[in-house]
């Protein structure tokens with residue numbers, strides 16, 4: 001019997017297809033670089049995420065690190081992606097932060113007049129009477145430049161209609177990757193370079209397991225609430241975000257010790273308790289899920305080149321802001337790899353190089 005071994009040549013192998021892998025694929029597609037994706041179709045953190053784009057940290061009322069650059073790039077990027085996949089995945093939606101007392105109202109008002117935040121926050125208080133069914137005795141503060149991306153639909157449609165059909169829907173076997181000086185070979189695929197976008201699973205990647213990826217588990221509920229408005233993302237002690245057809249995303253827990261994707265009754269009870277504090281309408285629980293966020297010890301992304309192999313790269317550590325940050329991070333990485341543009345120091349994995357050589 002003759003076994004056919006057809007060698008496939010591409011510029012880049014992308015490993016992982018959550019929001020980070022998708023964004024990197026899009027950088028390559030736009031620049032007409034050939035690529036192949038290796039990733040199982042199973043759910044990842046990106047599928048579970050609310051997909052909220054929020055340039056602010058609502059607890060402390062601060063802007064996110066480099067908020068303006070990330071936000072402007074992401075908004076254009078997702079609008080273009082929506083056109084590409086021909087599906088409604090981008091939903092501009094305000095966030096209504098529920099105030100607990102007058103001090104919070106005052107802090108908001110000061111922040112909304114400050115230079116870094118006035119472009120994102122509405123100075124005018126939004127009165128609680130606007131919506132029935134939400135408990136907000138001290139009214140709301142509005143984040144105006146926020147949105148929700150339907151990650152699940154985006155990933156599914158992009159996979160089905162954009163990525164090359166030869167792409168592999170299994171986990172990569174890291175041991176089977178051959179790294180040569182001028183090419184990478186994985187089974188019958190030969191490439192100039194490989195970019196790993198495996199989210200928290202990267203802790204098992206032999207090339208990058210030296211990096212301080214902490215990981216934090218998040219549990220969420222999806223509920224059906226027929227009488228709640230769908231034009232606003234509410235932020236009380238947790239988020240309550242519309243998903244369409246009267247379904248809402250409720251979350252999330254933040255747990256650093258348990259690194260499994262098992263749902264827990266403790267997580268569910270906590271979410272229900274927090275929800276009860278502000279939702280007064282009847283609802284039905286449809287789903288309960290959990291995933292791990294790829295969070296990093298210093299809360300900055302992990303981008304760059306492997307300390308030893310010049311053709312092995314990483315796009316990871318997007319933490320709690322993957323949807324907001326991945327578009328621009330993927331462009332930074334592309335420019336670093338293809339155009340020799342330096343990465344911002346705070347995001348470059350060079351900052352952890354000592355750990356690699358110590359191991």
Ligand SMILES: Cc1cc2nc3c(=O)[nH]c(=O)nc-3n(C[C@H](O)[C@H](O)[C@H](O)COP(=O)(O)OP(=O)(O)OC[C@H]3O[C@@H](n4cnc5c(N)ncnc54)[C@H](O)[C@@H]3O)c2cc1C
Nearest residue numbers: 016017018019020046049051052171172199218321322323
């Ligand atoms: C509960 C929760 C709520 C969140 N809400 C938000 C939000 O509202 N807004 C926001 O911006 N972010 C949010 N996040 C964070 C966001 O989900 C992450 O930042 C982002 O999804 C991470 O994307 P990623 O592509 O790096 O990783 P992932 O989404 O985890 O994707 C990793 C990919 O790698 C693949 N993979 C893993 N191992 C292998 C292997 N060996 N071979 C091949 N493929 C492999 C996986 O199958 C998957 O395709 C939330 C996260 C959680 C858990």
